[in-house]
Amino acid sequence: MVRRIRVEMVIRQIREGVNKMIPKKGMIKVSDAFERIVHWCLAISCIVLMISGLGMMFHSFNFLAIPVGGLRNLKLVHNFTGLIFIPSLLFAILVWWKEAGVLDLPDDFEWIKCAGGYLWHVENPPETGKYNVGQKAFFLAVAGFGIIMIISGLIMWFPLSFSAGMVRFMCFLHALGFFVIFPFFFVHLYLGTIGVPGSAPAIFTGYVTRSWCNKQCPKWLREMEETGKLEVYGEEKAVSEH
Numbered sequence: 001m002v003r004r005i006r007v008e009m010v011i012r013q014i015r016e017g018v019n020k021m022i023p024k025k026g027m028i029k030v031s032d033a034f035e036r037i038v039h040w041c042l043a044i045s046c047i048v049l050m051i052s053g054l055g056m057m058f059h060s061f062n063f064l065a066i067p068v069g070g071l072r073n074l075k076l077v078h079n080f081t082g083l084i085f086i087p088s089l090l091f092a093i094l095v096w097w098k099e100a101g102v103l104d105l106p107d108d109f110e111w112i113k114c115a116g117g118y119l120w121h122v123e124n125p126p127e128t129g130k131y132n133v134g135q136k137a138f139f140l141a142v143a144g145f146g147i148i149m150i151i152s153g154l155i156m157w158f159p160l161s162f163s164a165g166m167v168r169f170m171c172f173l174h175a176l177g178f179f180v181i182f183p184f185f186f187v188h189l190y191l192g193t194i195g196v197p198g199s200a201p202a203i204f205t206g207y208v209t210r211s212w213c214n215k216q217c218p219k220w221l222r223e224m225e226e227t228g229k230l231e232v233y234g235e236e237k238a239v240s241e242h
Contacts, residue, residue, distance in 0.1 A: 025234030027207040039203050042088040045081050052078035082153050089146045100131045100139040108133045130220040141184050149177040207233050
């Protein structure tokens, strides 16, 4: 009886979660289908690469190779997943560089000084554009170290084509990239889900509530409204008079 009640509670929570994901009239579009596809290709390939890399890097994590039949197969999974990661990262840089790859000074510096109100209470945190400094830092870390890991990974894939010293240095850079991206990834995952409620729909359906936008990216929301580029679910796109 108790187990049945728990199952029903889980099912109800799942339904409520799915219902929250469904776009409703008045919600704001913050990402299009292409952006979401790029995001998920990058995220999934990154997860597979981190798990498989962890399994090969540390002896205590070798058990991660068991599901794929051993370390040799795990290395193949790692290498060929990297071939998905490469175009995903390049597309991500092309799509988000303008909004997430460049700091908006001095506004972003003011956000840094108070950590955007994430670490301690701030009465009126500085307004941000579509992405705050924390999100920009994550993007730049993934973009920069992602490129380093691509280059080092390709050289490590064909070690006999390069000097031993070069390969050893690439192994160091590859490991460094892992230790930088790994914690950033989980902070991003936390803030994109339970850390900042209402964020998840942005990468599932592309729509978020107006109240979420007012809190997370008020400057971007205002600019989109002023230029007539704001897309609201259930409403026709406004025509700019500017």
